[in-house]
Amino acid sequence: MKSLQEYIDLFKQIYPELPEDKIVAKATDKSDQISKMKEGDNVVLLEYFGGLITESETLYIEELLNNGNLELNKFDKSGIPYASIQDFTLQMSLYLQDPIIQNLVLSVSGGAIWEALKLSSVFIWNTVKERHWNSKEKQEKHTINFGFKYSTKNGDKIDINLNGDLSPEQLNKALDVLPTLISESNNVNHPMNSGFYYFDKDQNKWIGIDVIEEIKKRHYKKKK
Numbered sequence: 001m002k003s004l005q006e007y008i009d010l011f012k013q014i015y016p017e018l019p020e021d022k023i024v025a026k027a028t029d030k031s032d033q034i035s036k037m038k039e040g041d042n043v044v045l046l047e048y049f050g051g052l053i054t055e056s057e058t059l060y061i062e063e064l065l066n067n068g069n070l071e072l073n074k075f076d077k078s079g080i081p082y083a084s085i086q087d088f089t090l091q092m093s094l095y096l097q098d099p100i101i102q103n104l105v106l107s108v109s110g111g112a113i114w115e116a117l118k119l120s121s122v123f124i125w126n127t128v129k130e131r132h133w134n135s136k137e138k139q140e141k142h143t144i145n146f147g148f149k150y151s152t153k154n155g156d157k158i159d160i161n162l163n164g165d166l167s168p169e170q171l172n173k174a175l176d177v178l179p180t181l182i183s184e185s186n187n188v189n190h191p192m193n194s195g196f197y198y199f200d201k202d203q204n205k206w207i208g209i210d211v212i213e214e215i216k217k218r219h220y221k222k223k224k
Contacts, residue, residue: 170201
């Protein structure tokens with residue numbers, strides 16, 4: 001965890017034009033967020049950029065997770081730069097710790113934990129869809145991806161994208177088979193120790209992407 005001074009130094013680099021008092025205020029806010037993080041094997045981390053979801057909505061997500069004996073940590077990523085390729089980045093995600101992943105692997109789709117995660121993800125998906133996906137103008141302005149993040153037993157970083165163009169029925173199908181994907185991906189060595197999955201609505205199944213190769217293909221197409 002970064003110290004307050006480390007955040008101050010970081011924000012000075014990011015916002016060289018800001019006066020000292022505003023830098024300190026930003027750094028203090030971010031440091032306070034981190035210091036209030038809960039600890040425990042049952043904690044789920046909601047990462048998001050401010051404006052994607054409201055405080056009252058995060059409280060409702062917390063209630064949904066509590067039904068599965070899960071706790072919620074929230075982290076607003078606003079103000080911190082992230083190296084990203086828009087199509088292959090989750091701007092908003094629920095990060096699942098290893099003990100939660102192992103529970104899902106062992107019990108597959110059953111149990112209160114998965115039900116709580118599923119209800120929470122459906123709520124977030126519907127909220128983001130209504131606020132940011134439901135008009136062509138909003139879609140063209142920026143891509144907003146939401147999904148799950150976790151690490152496999154091999155240390156691979158996995159992103160699961162719940163596509164905004166799915167129908168509610170397709171979303172439910174994707175979530176129904178997601179525990180199986182989590183179990184299978186836990187035993188796969190992914191290129192560059194990272195994996196990105198999306199639900200293909202035509203094939204009706206989860207598809208894994210080699211992000212580096214996909215970026216190369218797109219770059220090559222642009223050069224043609």
